[in-house]
Amino acid sequence: MMESNENSPIIRLFHVSRRYGSKHALVDISLDINKNEFVFINGPSGAGKTTLLNILYLGTPVSEGQVLIDGMNLSRISRKKVPVLRRKFGIIFQDYKLIPTKTVFDNVAIVLEIMGKKQRLIQKKVRSVLRTVGMEERQNSYPLSLSGGEQQRVAVARAVVGAPKIILADEPTGSLDPESAEIIFDLLKKFHTRGTTVIVVTHNRELIKKAGGRIIYLKQGSLQSSLTS
Amino acid sequence: MLIFFKRAVNDILQHRFLNTITIITIALSVFIVSALVLFFVNANNIMNNWKEGVKIMAYLESDAAGESIQEIRSKILEMYGVQDVRFISKDEALKYLKNRMERQSSLFDNLNKNPLPDAFEIRMIPLSQTGERIELLASEIEMISNVEEVEYGQRWLGRFSNIFKLLKLLGYAMCALFFMAAVLIVANTIRLVFYSRREEIEIIRIVGASDGFIKAPFYIEGLIYGAIGGAIGLAFLYIIFCFISSNVGQGFTSEFVIVDFLSIKVLCEIILCSMIVGWLGCLISLKHILKT
Numbered sequence: 001m002m003e004s005n006e007n008s009p010i011i012r013l014f015h016v017s018r019r020y021g022s023k024h025a026l027v028d029i030s031l032d033i034n035k036n037e038f039v040f041i042n043g044p045s046g047a048g049k050t051t052l053l054n055i056l057y058l059g060t061p062v063s064e065g066q067v068l069i070d071g072m073n074l075s076r077i078s079r080k081k082v083p084v085l086r087r088k089f090g091i092i093f094q095d096y097k098l099i100p101t102k103t104v105f106d107n108v109a110i111v112l113e114i115m116g117k118k119q120r121l122i123q124k125k126v127r128s129v130l131r132t133v134g135m136e137e138r139q140n141s142y143p144l145s146l147s148g149g150e151q152q153r154v155a156v157a158r159a160v161v162g163a164p165k166i167i168l169a170d171e172p173t174g175s176l177d178p179e180s181a182e183i184i185f186d187l188l189k190k191f192h193t194r195g196t197t198v199i200v201v202t203h204n205r206e207l208i209k210k211a212g213g214r215i216i217y218l219k220q221g222s223l224q225s226s227l228t229s
Numbered sequence: 230m231l232i233f234f235k236r237a238v239n240d241i242l243q244h245r246f247l248n249t250i251t252i253i254t255i256a257l258s259v260f261i262v263s264a265l266v267l268f269f270v271n272a273n274n275i276m277n278n279w280k281e282g283v284k285i286m287a288y289l290e291s292d293a294a295g296e297s298i299q300e301i302r303s304k305i306l307e308m309y310g311v312q313d314v315r316f317i318s319k320d321e322a323l324k325y326l327k328n329r330m331e332r333q334s335s336l337f338d339n340l341n342k343n344p345l346p347d348a349f350e351i352r353m354i355p356l357s358q359t360g361e362r363i364e365l366l367a368s369e370i371e372m373i374s375n376v377e378e379v380e381y382g383q384r385w386l387g388r389f390s391n392i393f394k395l396l397k398l399l400g401y402a403m404c405a406l407f408f409m410a411a412v413l414i415v416a417n418t419i420r421l422v423f424y425s426r427r428e429e430i431e432i433i434r435i436v437g438a439s440d441g442f443i444k445a446p447f448y449i450e451g452l453i454y455g456a457i458g459g460a461i462g463l464a465f466l467y468i469i470f471c472f473i474s475s476n477v478g479q480g481f482t483s484e485f486v487i488v489d490f491l492s493i494k495v496l497c498e499i500i501l502c503s504m505i506v507g508w509l510g511c512l513i514s515l516k517h518i519l520k521t
Binding site: 057059079080083084086087089091097098099101102110111113114115158162 | 232243428429432433434435436437439440442
């Protein structure tokens with residue numbers, strides 16, 4: 001396994017296809033995403049945007065082709081190595097996917113517990129990240145007592161606390177009001193400036209225009225364009 | 230490890246009803262199995278005590294003379310399995326009887342003649358005390374001239390040994406059945422707890438949790454079920470044991486029958502087995518769940 005250096009892409013897709021029975025979710029996708037890029041994946045509903053994201057963290061396997069993530073070939077990865085792969089990512093979902101029975105603090109801390117970090121470090125890092133996303137004062141609250149925007153901020157905190165190499169965000173602002181959406185995007189930009197590769201699936205053209213970065217456009221499972229704005 | 234233990238405890242507290250049922254089931258299984266163990270341990274001890282006390286009494290004819298008494302003694306000592314031979318004279322026997330029947334001493338006042346015979350009390354080597362050997366020895370002694378009658382109070386011991394062996398086998402079978410039942414109950418509980426936490430487990434998988442991270446708290450839960458269930462089962466057995474022994478009193482124990490509760494070593498072994506039941510239940514359940 002080779003880690004990518006400064007000049008090589010951190011994500012590489014070679015002729016990747018994904019089928020669900022007779023339905024083609026992705027068709028012959030080849031693309032590279034470099035380190036520290038901010039990439040939007042755009043396209044109409046059913047274009048394969050979420051499928052593409054799922055493939056990257058092995059939420060779904062490829063039907064054809066090869067995927068390299070930071071030097072790891074996903075088609076040759078053993079079951080035991082899948083958690084190692086996933087720890088390279090920080091993932092943000094449209095529906096937040098917070099654990100309802102755990103507090104804000106514990107929802108974020110779980111990532112560091114999984115990584116085997118010591119309690120003292122966990123306390124320090126979690127508080128720091130919650131402060132960054134503006135949720136330190138609500139650390140003992142439960143997700144259901146938070147607004148959508150607040151929950152998504154906690155989800156962002158969970159995604160970044162483990163210092164991942166890549167952030168994947170699937171419609172992170174899909175259920176949020178414009179103000180909250182802007183806060184989330186600002187946070188993603190902030191973490192991007194710290195050296196993290198960010199990939200965002202979104203319909204929000206306003207924010208794409210505002211944020212800048214590369215836009216990968218999918219339609220009916222195929223790559224239509226990959227342009228830097 | 231502490232993190233896993235905390236998660237296990239949290240899980241148990243979050244599904245109190247389900248976990249209480251599981252722990253009670255284990256406690257009941259442990260109670261029944263331990264009661265069987267208690268019975269067999271004590272029955273074994275009692276039987277061993279009785280075997281040690283096995284005495285064959287050889288009653289002599291009334292006209293047996295001193296020399297022939299010595300001859301009889303030598304013949305018996307030479308027989309296979311005989312440890313010791315003691316001569317009990319008729320006078321000694323009468324004195325012993327009078328002491329035992331002190332309240333009925335008036336019965337002896339009108340005796341003109343000692344009706345009791347001279348006798349030999351024969352003790353066997355413990356290893357030779359099988360039902361068959363005792364019977365054989367008794368019949369050999371009976372063949373000696375001047376021996377009128379041979380008796381042994383534990384004639385039934387041989388038959389009881391066989392019944393006891395059969396009961397032991399049945400006991401093992403019952404223990405195995407209860408063990409299996411407890412394992413399956415734990416497996417089912419873990420399955421239900423797992424499915425109730427399915428969403429959470431899916432989320433922590435996505436953020437990079439390994440199978441080991443996910444499974445560890447469940448295994449600890451299984452061990453906790455076993456430990457607590459085992460302790461409750463044994464405590465309940467002890468309470469019943471104390472209740473019976475305090476209420477039955479002298480009838481419960483006597484000079485020859487002493488019933489003890491299980492030793493600390495056996496108690497620890499039962500708790501350990503109970504914890505293994507919990508752990509096995511988890512293993513069976515998680516192996517299947519994580520495969521699917």
